[in-house]
Amino acid sequence: MSEVLPLLARIAEATSVGPAWQAATGYFARLGFGRVNYGYTRFLTDKTIGHPEDVVFLTTADPEYARRYFAGGLYARTPAFRWAQENTGACTWTWVGEAMARGELSQDEVAAVKQNLAMGIRAGITVSFPETSTRAKGALGMIADEGLDHAAVEAIWSERREEILAVANMMHLKIVNLPGANRRRPLTQRQREALEWVADGKTTQDVAVLMGVSPAMVEKHLRLARQALDVETTAQAVAKAALLNMVFQKDGKSRSLPPATAAR
Secondary structure (H helix, E strand, O other): OOOHHHHHHHHHHOOOHHHHHHHHHHHHHHHOOOEEEEEEEOOOOOOOOOOHHHOEEEEOOOHHHHHHHHHOOHHHHOHHHHHHHHOOEEEEOHHHHHHHHOOOOOHHHHHHHHHHHHOOOOOEEEEEOOOOOOOOEEEEEEEOOOOOOHHHHHHHHHHHHHHHHHHHHHHHHHHOOOOOOOOOOOOOHHHHHHHHHHHOOOOHHHHHHHHOOOHHHHHHHHHHHHHHHOOOOHHHHHHHHHHOOOOOOOOOOOOOOOHHHHOO
């Protein structure tokens, strides 16, 4: 526990996704889980996890594995993914082999398990995070290093369960409140500024005065923001940018005021 408390502080104090992710996965690697996958969406429906560019996918695995697992859609066919969709909490993967032996997995799930076995993936842990929104879901998969079987993972889980969950949950809570973890094209400073003023209830004319540009330029910034976010209306752009932590962030410059306005 003496190692975990400073680690939790480092994750909590991280100002970008990279340091939070590296701190957590470094700890998992020391326990025997060098490959870790993390996914989070704010756009969950009954049929989809949302547009791939809006979903956070992080992994410590090599690029080829990442291509198969994420881009190839392997993750969606694994029993652990189904478990994470249907449950909140954490479990080891011992149940997967048992369910497979009993014939309780679908054909796609059996094929996914065999694919994983071919890549040296046999044992691990899944954490399915609790969410406050029905549209949000996050999960973490920790892949046991080669040489660690289900019994070894069970022993680690029995000894370190509370520590693992504390680190995983702190990492998740930090990442979902930081910008830059998705693959969507970032907004420019002026696009963010225009969206922020609109979010404050300003009209196009108001925003033009506040930004010191013409109404046509404001419309251009908003149009490009809509395109970057792949939405049809400015209201949707404001909502989506807020959900993705792309506006009202301290790392961006403050919204500028023209000299006449600022002096009043």
